Amino acid sequence: MTEMLNQYAPxxxxxxxxxxxxxxxxxxxxxxxxxxSTREGGGVxxxxxxxxxxxxxxxLDASWEIVTxxxxxxxxxxxxxxxxQSNRTDISPDLLQHYEAVNADNFARLKDLLQEADIVxxxxxxxxxLLKFCQARKGKWIWRxxxxxxxxxxxxxxxxxxxxxxxxxxxxxxxxxxQPMPHPLYIIPPSIDPLSDKNIALGAAxxxxxxxxxxxxxxxxxICQISRFDRFKxxxxxxxxxxxxxxxxxxxxxxLAGGTATDxxxxxxxxxxxxxxxxxxxxxxVLLLPPDAHRTINAIQRLSAIVLQKxxxxxFGLTVTEALWKGKPVIGGDAGGIRLQVVNHQTGFLVNTxxxxxxxxxxxxxxxxxxxxMGETARNFVLxxxxxxxxxxxxxxxxxxxxxxxxDRIELTF
Amino acid sequence: xxxxxxxxxxxxxAIATGEKAQNIREMHNRLMRTxxxxxxxxxxxxxxxxxxxxxxxxxxxxxxxxxxxxxDRRLAEKLSIINPAHYASIDELRQEVVEVFEERMDxxxxxxxxxxxxxxxxxxxxxxxxDTRLRVARPEALAGLIPELSLxxxxxxxxxxxxxxxxxGDDFTEWLxxxxxxxxxxxxxxxxxxxxxxxxxxxxxxxxxxxxxHLETED
Numbered sequence: 005m006t007e008m009l010n011q012y013a014p015x016x017x018x019x020x021x022x023x024x025x026x027x028x029x030x031x032x033x034x035x036x037x038x039x040x041s042t043r044e045g046g047g048v049x050x051x052x053x054x055x056x057x058x059x060x061x062x063x064l065d066a067s068w069e070i071v072t073x074x075x076x077x078x079x080x081x082x083x084x085x086x087x088x089q090s091n092r093t094d095i096s097p098d099l100l101q102h103y104e105a106v107n108a109d110n111f112a113r114l115k116d117l118l119q120e121a122d123i124v125x126x127x128x129x130x131x132x133x134l135l136k137f138c139q140a141r142k143g144k145w146i147w148r149x150x151x152x153x154x155x156x157x158x159x160x161x162x163x164x165x166x167x168x169x170x171x172x173x174x175x176x177x178x179x180x181x182x183q184p185m186p187h188p189l190y191i192i193p194p195s196i197d198p199l200s201d202k203n204i205a206l207g208a209a210x211x212x213x214x215x216x217x218x219x220x221x222x223x224x225x226x227i228c229q230i231s232r233f234d235r236f237k238x239x240x241x242x243x244x245x246x247x248x249x250x251x252x253x254x255x256x257x258x259x260l261a262g263g264t265a266t267d268x269x270x271x272x273x274x275x276x277x278x279x280x281x282x283x284x285x286x287x288x289x290v291l292l293l294p295p296d297a298h299r300t301i302n303a304i305q306r307l308s309a310i311v312l313q314k315x316x317x318x319x320f321g322l323t324v325t326e327a328l329w330k331g332k333p334v335i336g337g338d339a340g341g342i343r344l345q346v347v348n349h350q351t352g353f354l355v356n357t358x359x360x361x362x363x364x365x366x367x368x369x370x371x372x373x374x375x376x377x378m379g380e381t382a383r384n385f386v387l388x389x390x391x392x393x394x395x396x397x398x399x400x401x402x403x404x405x406x407x408x409x410x411x412d413r414i415e416l417t418f
Numbered sequence: 419x420x421x422x423x424x425x426x427x428x429x430x431x432a433i434a435t436g437e438k439a440q441n442i443r444e445m446h447n448r449l450m451r452t453x454x455x456x457x458x459x460x461x462x463x464x465x466x467x468x469x470x471x472x473x474x475x476x477x478x479x480x481x482x483x484x485x486x487x488x489x490d491r492r493l494a495e496k497l498s499i500i501n502p503a504h505y506a507s508i509d510e511l512r513q514e515v516v517e518v519f520e521e522r523m524d525x526x527x528x529x530x531x532x533x534x535x536x537x538x539x540x541x542x543x544x545x546x547x548x549d550t551r552l553r554v555a556r557p558e559a560l561a562g563l564i565p566e567l568s569l570x571x572x573x574x575x576x577x578x579x580x581x582x583x584x585x586x587g588d589d590f591t592e593w594l595x596x597x598x599x600x601x602x603x604x605x606x607x608x609x610x611x612x613x614x615x616x617x618x619x620x621x622x623x624x625x626x627x628x629x630x631x632h633l634e635t636e637d
Contacts, residue, residue: 023568026548027429179539182434189434191541193469343536347471388617389469401429405544412456416548 009061015198016393024062024393027400030416032063034122035143036403039069039114041081041130044295046232047194047322048127048150051395054197058396069117071110071131076102082270084129087160088153089236089317095160104133111137123403125175132167144172144406150194150319152340154180173406177320177341190402193341195395196325196386201298203329206306214303218289220257225369228259228304229312230326233274233292236317237262238337243281243288245314245361250287254369259304261291305330309375310368314361318342328352329386331379335364345390351382420596422553423560423589425567428574430467430545432460437540442488442530445480445538446519455508456542462502462511463581464543466618467573477614478502479538480515487534493522503586547574557594557601561629569618576621577613590625604632 013021036059040048052068059066073081080099087093111118111134118124118134122143126132128150135145147168153161153176161183168174168185175190176182182189196203215222227246231237239260246258260278275292282288293300305311311327313336320341327334328345334352336342346352353364368375408414435457439445452458461479476482476498485494496518505511523530550571554560567575575589583592587609594605607628613621 019566019568023570179434184436191432191434397429398431401431401546404546412544414546
């Protein structure tokens with residue numbers, strides 16, 4: 005019955021699994037519905053793929069639904085995403101009207117499930133208006149924001165706020181992202197799954213295979229950035245950092261690998277900019293990978309000496325967590341959740357410019373002992389804080405708290 | 419004969435209050451009107467059960483902010499020495515923190531208005547406490563159990579207890595006391611463990627070593 009959960013015990017300890025089982029006791033049988041806008045691509049979908057079956061194993065009646073829309077809908081939600089990350093992006097009334105109409109259609113399809121649910125967790129802005137249509141709701145509704153909304157573009161935020169304020173709670177990855185609301189603002193950082201294809205240990209043969217497929221030389225240092233081709237991730241800045249560091253001598257190779265999510269219409273444009281910046285350098289490998297290339301990404305991270313995540317805006321940065329888990333120091337942009345994970349001189353370095361990233365690349369390549377030491381600290385840091393079991397524990401705690409009307413101290417009696 | 423030790427577990431979830439401080443003056447103003455005990459609890463204790471990098475120098479969040487974001491070492495040092503278990507109430511603890519900030523404002527008016535690199539976000543927490551139904555009859559059996567304790571249990575009995583117990587001590591020490599002098603040296607050694615310089619995992623290891631060095635474990 006608890007087969008999948010037990011697989012985590014050798015990594016996190018039996019007591020962590022027992023703890024989850026006991027915490028889930030009062031939630032058994034509850035209908036919990038997660039709603040987002042994509043099943044493939046991006047950190048949200050990855051987390052839900054694992055969280056839902058684990059909740060089911062713990063006895064919750066958990067399910068996952070997606071809202072579907074056309075390109076006009078995704079154009080609108082991409083603008084919302086950018087606006088929440090402080091881009092001054094106006095959205096036309098026509099687009100907003102379409103956004104609400106698509107949500108109304110989706111609500112009609114999901115009506116029975118959403119009305120009957122004990123807890124509905126709505127992820128990011130795409131499905132936010134669903135609650136407005138759910139007049140006969142039975143349960144608690146929670147908005148889960150995965151985006152760095154610390155300085156949202158106000159007109160767009162004001163529009164979304166009108167829907168979000170009616171929720172019973174919202175969840176943010178960092179306190180800095182939380183916007184005042186007339187309901188509790190929970191803070192839950194996301195997590196990675198150590199047993200997923202993206203994070204599981206790989207054999208030497210598989211790693212060699214990836215080197216051969218993509219023309220990587222395992223004898224020379226590799227640095228990489230794994231992320232969507234998105235301007236907020238600054239892939240062009242990574243290329244500049246690589247070029248500056250390489251000019252000092254190390255025979256570097258750079259891998260920029262990522263995919264595009266079905267809800268991101270800007271990906272191709274950014275990919276073209278990256279290709280142009282790479283200037284046919286044979287040591288820059290720009291890989292557009294399919295959404296299920298998890299083991300390839302895993303291998304690239306493991307083959308790398310250093311992992312970069314030079315984002316200028318970042319929700320949390322699960323690729324940082326993945327790299328730290330693999331014992332790699334991370335050179336990260338001083339933004340969002342990267343700040344929470346990259347601790348200067350401990351698990352990596354925070355940088356503000358391509359020049360800063362180049363400096364830290366050179367430092368780490370020169371000081372292999374520090375690189376190893378930081379890698380070990382990094383892995384332990386993730387083990388204690390950012391694995392899926394911690395994330396699940398916090399969701400369960402929140403659900404217990406919210407169904408018991410949010411007292412500061414809740415004593416459970418079974 | 420003592421009652422069996424009831425192993426309790428807990429889980430904690432953090433909540434942003436929406437309040438923040440960007441400099442010492444703002445911090446002082448916010449603290450003056452912070453009447454929610456949960457805020458001080460979180461920033462001195464609760465944060466230990468949340469994802470965090472164990473700061474090798476400054477454990478409570480106020481001291482960490484002073485050091486990392488205000489770059490005010492003098493203030494960080496004064497805040498770091500505050501031991502929350504030494505105050506009879508959370509409100510007394512809050513007043514002490516307020517006084518340290520006031521003193522710094524008196525010392526250096528300009529420093530009190532210097533902008534921090536990142537703001538301090540005021541948080542509180544909700545804690546869910548549950549009985550594991552596990553009862554331990556004797557200290558020797560507890561010694562065998564310590565390495566298996568969940569971090570929630572460890573937090574509840576070793577950290578949270580300092581606020582619950584009138585003595586300001588942890589639950590293990592309190593329970594050992596009821597056995598008379600027999601476990602006195604073990605209790606003393608447990609009391610001597612400073613809970614603030616380790617992760618909870620390391621703390622559990624420290625406790626396990628401490629128990630094992632005094633007692634033969636029993637199943």
